[in-house]
Amino acid sequence: MTLYTVHMHEPFEVMRQEIDARITQYFASSEALMGVEVSQNGTYALQLLAEFTSRPSKRLRGMLAVIAYEMFGGANHLVAIDLALAMELAQSYLLIVDDVIDHSLTRRGGPTVNREYARMMHCDYPGKSLRHEADMVAIVIGELAQHLASAVLNGIDAPAARIIKVEQLFHTNLAATGHGQIDDLLGSLGQPHNIAETLAVYLRKTCYYTFINPLQTGAALAGAGKNDLAVLYEFGKYAGIAFQLQDDDIGMFGDERSSGKSNLDDLREGKMTVLVRHALTHANETELAVLGSALGNRRVTREQHKAVQAIFERVGSRAFTIKKIRWANAKAKMVLNAQNRWDLTSRASLAVLLDSLIRRKV
DSSP states (O other): OOOOOOOOOOOHHHHHHHHHHHHHHHHHHHHGGTTOOOOOOOOHHHHHHHHHHHHSOOOOOHHHHHHHHHOOOOHOOOHHHHHHHHHHHHHHHHHHHHHHTTOOOOOTEEHHHHHHHHHHHHHHHHHOOHHHHHHHHHHHHHHHHHHHHHHHHHSSOOHHHHHHHHHHHHHHHHHHHHHHHHHHHHTTTOOOOEEEEEHHOOOIIIIIIIIIIHHHHHHHTTOOOOHHHHHOOOOOOOHHHHHHHHHHHHHHHHHHHHHHTTHHHHHTTTTOHHHHHHHHHHHHHHHOOOOOHTTTTTOOOHHHHHHHHHHHHHHHHHHHHHHHHHHHHHHHHHHHHHHTTTHHHHHHHHHHHHHHHHHHOO
């Protein structure tokens, strides 16, 4: 199964391979043990985390950190790759926790961590219902990944003042992500939000950890100042919104054989995406009944999914979302193009990468 099918220019592909190699090296060494003597359970947890983190991925967050570091004059490529490793470990943490929240079964073409533990526990303790325990072990492994990411940041070969700044940004941005996750979860339970409020949730839940965090930490590690970090926030905000809106479209209309994730997940969880928010304000009574029977339905069917797809097309929700993607992409490009002081090659890389992301199908 090929999970990463977006056409990549050669420098991006090389960078992705370097990050993959660093992840493999990290888990093959004693670094991930952090000097702790672990049990057989801990060894298995690290093996599972290593396999999960190493699955085929865009390595978007790692690449953004490298690009930002080099854009502001960072000259030690190995340092940049170490920062990318921290970004990818943090990504594993967030994905593992998100899969528990969403009751997802697959991620990146393989079973989620909680599902893998549920399978193992079923074999070891037949006849017992241990879903909660499997979920909790997965949560702890997610927390472990986050601690490992922090330890990697601490160990980066750079001036102490820069490491402190990087860590401040890293934890602040991931805290914002946690707030977004809370908003998203409560929104799926029926908290009322309009589209503007939903986009604000996207800012907290996606933009901070996907764009703002790697860009700001990469730049800070190279010595970028407060004004540049503020501009990176603006760029990351719009780029992240475009990315999340595209992700919503893929989640509803994409091919799960390519994405490695079920396109029924958003319906099962009752995700209040912009697609859904728009449809709920434009659908007629019959269409609202169809949407209501599918959203949050753990047993939603393929037929219901197709019916919801048709509603999104018919009432203009998909067209509205695509228009918003183009708007956010254009805003991000405007921010980027105005930064004449920034390295031209790195700015061009960001622009190309952003374009590839909003055209992606996975």
